Structures are given as C-alpha cells and as structure tokens.
Amino acid sequence: MNRLVWIACCFYLLIGFTSVIAAALLPELLSHYGRNYADGGNLVFAQFFGFLLGVVTQPWWSKHFGRSRMLLLTLLFIFIGYLAIGFLPAWPVVLLCLGLVGFGSGMIESTVGALIIDSIVEKTAVAMSRLEVFFGVGALVMPMLISLLIVSGAWQMTFFAVCGFALILAYFWRSYYTGNRQLLDRHAPADGESTAASALPAGKGKLYASMLAACILVFVLYVGLEMSIVSFLPSILLESMQVDAALASLSVSFFWGTMVLGRLFCGILAERYGYTRYLLWCSLGTAVVLIGFALVTQVAGAFIMIMLLGLLMSGLFSIALVFSNTLFPGRTEQTTSKLIAASGIGGAGFSWLTGRFMEHNSVWFTQWFLVLVALLMLAFIVLLSRMKPIVKDSAAANG
Incomplete structure (x- = not known):
C-alpha cells in the first residue's frame, strides 16, 4: 500500500509540473511565435479547458477502461502533447497539444485522488496531504529548472524532460498494477455495479x-x-x-x-x-x-x-x-x-x-x-x- 501512495505522489508531482510549465514559458513561447498576451491567454485557456474536460469525463473513462489502463492513457496524452510542443510546431498545434496535456492532467488529478480515498482506509487525510506536498514541490521546482534552461538557451528541453518523467512513471505504474490488479480492480466500479453501488x-x-x-x-x-x-x-x-x-x-x-x-x-x-x-x-x-x-x-x-x-x-x-x-x-x-x-x-x-x-x-x-x-x-x-x-x-x- 505504501508503494501505491508513493506512485500516486509521483503522479501528483507530474501534474505539479504541468500546472506551471505554460505560465513559466509563456514569454519564451510568445517571443518565438511572435504572438501577444491575448494569444498567451488562449494558450492558458486551452490547457484549462482540456483539464476541465478530463475531469468531467473521467468517470466515463474509468468505467470503460478501468483506472489502471486509464492512468497509462493519461501519461500517453501528456507524453504526446509535450513531445509535439518540444519540436515547436505551428501555433494551432501548440494549442491543441496543450489542451491534450490539460486533459491528461485533469484525469490524473481526479483518478488518483479517488483511488487513494478508496484504497487507504486508515489515515486517508495523511495520504492525501502527501499527494498535495508533491504537487506543491512540482509547482515550486519546475520554474527553477525552467529559469536555468532559459539562461542556457534550451528552454524547449523542458518539454522533453517532462516526457522522460512521464515515460519512467508509466513503466513503474505498469509494473505496479500488473502485480496488484486485484487490489485496484476491487476499488474500481464495474460496468454493471457502478450505478447500483x-x-x-x-x-x-x-x-x-x-x-x-x-x-x-x-x-x-x-x-x-x-x-x-x-x-x-x-x-x-x-x-x-x-x-x-x-x-x-x-x-x-x-x-x-x-x-x-x-x-x-x-x-x-x-x-x-x-x-x-x-x-x-x-x-x-x-x-x-x-x-x-x-x-x-x-x-x-x-x-x-x-x-x-x-x-x-x-x-x-x-x-x-x-x-x-x-x-x-x-x-x-x-x-x-x-x-x-x-x-x-x-x-x-x-x-x-x-x-x-x-x-x-x-x-x-x-x-x-x-x-x-x-x-x-x-x-x-x-x-x-x-x-x-x-x-x-x-x-x-x-x-
């Protein structure tokens, strides 16, 4: 169970990263694409809209794919989104991919939170507060890393770094749920049971x-x-x-x-x-x-x-x-x-x-x-x- 909490903390660390990257890199992105702050607002809104869509549709994804596979999908969404942005594609593609990152982040936040609340019977608040610690650490550390990359002229490497973290996390999550499928399935509502339960x-x-x-x-x-x-x-x-x-x-x-x-x-x-x-x-x-x-x-x-x-x-x-x-x-x-x-x-x-x-x-x-x-x-x-x-x-x- 402790391993589940620590992996969940890594998911929250990831969404701590994703929550600040767009804002921290906004001046660099606007300068590179020759855009103004109104376009920057569209960028932030694209991620927020994706986040909201991910949260709202999360129960449907969980019901049809299960929490285990769904969390792998969220990591795939974030990986694809940031990988594409890292190559600095056309501006509309950046908006679309940032929305995809927000979509994955929204599903992670609601899924992992529900999983911990369901799985940790004793000291649930302690486990949830630990997740929030890692979210805060991610939101604190990422701007520092970005500032170093900006100084070195390699700010777009931020996206590839987070892609690498998402891949590593996907490996550990797959290893965990392969050996603990019974535990995770016990807490996930089955197709026929979710309405009745x-x-x-x-x-x-x-x-x-x-x-x-x-x-x-x-x-x-x-x-x-x-x-x-x-x-x-x-x-x-x-x-x-x-x-x-x-x-x-x-x-x-x-x-x-x-x-x-x-x-x-x-x-x-x-x-x-x-x-x-x-x-x-x-x-x-x-x-x-x-x-x-x-x-x-x-x-x-x-x-x-x-x-x-x-x-x-x-x-x-x-x-x-x-x-x-x-x-x-x-x-x-x-x-x-x-x-x-x-x-x-x-x-x-x-x-x-x-x-x-x-x-x-x-x-x-x-x-x-x-x-x-x-x-x-x-x-x-x-x-x-x-x-x-x-x-x-x-x-x-x-x-």
Missing part, C-alpha cells in the same frame, strides 16, 4: 443535491481564493506598498513554500483533531489573516501574513476532499470528479474577476473582496460541518 436511498435525492452543492461551493471558493492570491499577490504588494518588483515576485515563493511545509503536517493534524475541526479553524484563520494582510502597512508584516496564509490554507483542499467523500459513501469517483471540476472553474472564474477588480478598482477593494471570499468559504464549511453522511436505510440496502 452509487444509487441514492429513496427520498434522499434533494438532500444529496443540496449537500453536494454546498461541497461544490466550498471548492469553488477555496480554489478561487488560492488562485487569486497566487496570481495577484505580487501586484497587490507593488500597488499597496511600493516594493521592489523582485521582492514582490518572491512573495509567491514564500506562499508556496509555507504551503508545502504545511502539507507535511496537515493530514496528521486532521486525523488527530478531526476533519471538521481542522477545516473550521484553518478557514477561520485564513479569513483573519487576510483581514490582517489588508490592514498591515509594513513589508515585513505583509510577508508574515503571506507565510501564515500558506500554512493555514495548505490542507484545506485535500482535507475538504476527503471529508466531502465521507458524506457520500460509494460515490467516490463521481464526487471527486465533480469537486475537482468545480475547483477548476472557481480558479479560472475568480482569477478573472480579481483581475478585473485590480484593473478597474483599487487594491484596497480587491483585498477586501478576497476577505469576503474567505468569509463565504468559512460559512459553507460551517454548514458542511453539520452534515451527516448519506447512507442507505436497511430496507433499501437489503432489498
């Missing part, structure tokens, strides 16, 4: 819909908040404190660094004190620290707030994902897919909205908008903490 108890349809809607809103708000912070933190510091551009850009590294640090311990804390208590205290702390960030006037104080934000937000996604799945037993595949799709929409939508606020309103307005998002997230987490799992009544279960 996830059937709702009579009269519980509206309850399920309302509970799922609350979970979806938590993920929309959380990822929207996180992506807004990551995308606009340097700009907020530049506008509000007149700091040096290099120092402002470091703020994201401080945020991600404490995120990774927090993810080392968040699963242990959640298992020890309970999922709901962890989510409540961390979401409350996030709102309080964002208020402090909006009020602070010194650079040192701002960086302290940024690091506290990283620590407090580090486990919200993974612990909320584990807790949400406990509310809907037997529906891990569907629940995980919907929640990760919601997170993608929230990240894109709120980043766009925050950008509009930064452009047309004051930085002060934007900061208090982020506080409002955090407070709304806290309110829905309070609502989630009062919910109980939907279980079949004995009559339905036996009959």
Whole structure:
C-alpha cells in the first residue's frame, strides 16, 4: 500500500509540473511565435479547458477502461502533447497539444485522488496531504529548472524532460498494477455495479443535491481564493506598498513554500483533531489573516501574513476532499470528479474577476473582496460541518 501512495505522489508531482510549465514559458513561447498576451491567454485557456474536460469525463473513462489502463492513457496524452510542443510546431498545434496535456492532467488529478480515498482506509487525510506536498514541490521546482534552461538557451528541453518523467512513471505504474490488479480492480466500479453501488436511498435525492452543492461551493471558493492570491499577490504588494518588483515576485515563493511545509503536517493534524475541526479553524484563520494582510502597512508584516496564509490554507483542499467523500459513501469517483471540476472553474472564474477588480478598482477593494471570499468559504464549511453522511436505510440496502 505504501508503494501505491508513493506512485500516486509521483503522479501528483507530474501534474505539479504541468500546472506551471505554460505560465513559466509563456514569454519564451510568445517571443518565438511572435504572438501577444491575448494569444498567451488562449494558450492558458486551452490547457484549462482540456483539464476541465478530463475531469468531467473521467468517470466515463474509468468505467470503460478501468483506472489502471486509464492512468497509462493519461501519461500517453501528456507524453504526446509535450513531445509535439518540444519540436515547436505551428501555433494551432501548440494549442491543441496543450489542451491534450490539460486533459491528461485533469484525469490524473481526479483518478488518483479517488483511488487513494478508496484504497487507504486508515489515515486517508495523511495520504492525501502527501499527494498535495508533491504537487506543491512540482509547482515550486519546475520554474527553477525552467529559469536555468532559459539562461542556457534550451528552454524547449523542458518539454522533453517532462516526457522522460512521464515515460519512467508509466513503466513503474505498469509494473505496479500488473502485480496488484486485484487490489485496484476491487476499488474500481464495474460496468454493471457502478450505478447500483452509487444509487441514492429513496427520498434522499434533494438532500444529496443540496449537500453536494454546498461541497461544490466550498471548492469553488477555496480554489478561487488560492488562485487569486497566487496570481495577484505580487501586484497587490507593488500597488499597496511600493516594493521592489523582485521582492514582490518572491512573495509567491514564500506562499508556496509555507504551503508545502504545511502539507507535511496537515493530514496528521486532521486525523488527530478531526476533519471538521481542522477545516473550521484553518478557514477561520485564513479569513483573519487576510483581514490582517489588508490592514498591515509594513513589508515585513505583509510577508508574515503571506507565510501564515500558506500554512493555514495548505490542507484545506485535500482535507475538504476527503471529508466531502465521507458524506457520500460509494460515490467516490463521481464526487471527486465533480469537486475537482468545480475547483477548476472557481480558479479560472475568480482569477478573472480579481483581475478585473485590480484593473478597474483599487487594491484596497480587491483585498477586501478576497476577505469576503474567505468569509463565504468559512460559512459553507460551517454548514458542511453539520452534515451527516448519506447512507442507505436497511430496507433499501437489503432489498
């Protein structure tokens, strides 16, 4: 089982890489193709659209191919996409291939998350937080590697390097599932069983819909908040404190660094004190620290707030994902897919909205908008903490 977790961590490391490559290489790609930032926006959107499509269609792929073969397919999609981009083809081909990479990444995130939640019975939160650590490490390390390759004039080698990693991972995954097919198949829904296993108890349809809607809103708000912070933190510091551009850009590294640090311990804390208590205290702390960030006037104080934000937000996604799945037993595949799709929409939508606020309103307005998002997230987490799992009544279960 430990080997499964470590291979799953490598999958998350891979999608940590893919999540930042397009943004980190955007200036080089635009310069090479003679494109503008509007075209860059199309590039980012192509990957996001592919990611969303992969997440939404993941249950269908899982049902028809099984998780084992499907994960091999996702690695093939990423390999083909980056291999083609590495040869710097025509711009439309780059857009298409980046969409293919996003498609594979979306399927990996929802599939591996569901697999770990289904397979790891004890200390599920610890296992999920370990995945998030590797995602964060990938998102941190890849820009550093890219900067070295840019300096050496070989930035396109980034794509081939990730292709190599995907091939190595495919080898280890195939070796693992060949010897553990029974374990993986036990947790994957069979064609005829998926509908029956996830059937709702009579009269519980509206309850399920309302509970799922609350979970979806938590993920929309959380990822929207996180992506807004990551995308606009340097700009907020530049506008509000007149700091040096290099120092402002470091703020994201401080945020991600404490995120990774927090993810080392968040699963242990959640298992020890309970999922709901962890989510409540961390979401409350996030709102309080964002208020402090909006009020602070010194650079040192701002960086302290940024690091506290990283620590407090580090486990919200993974612990909320584990807790949400406990509310809907037997529906891990569907629940995980919907929640990760919601997170993608929230990240894109709120980043766009925050950008509009930064452009047309004051930085002060934007900061208090982020506080409002955090407070709304806290309110829905309070609502989630009062919910109980939907279980079949004995009559339905036996009959």
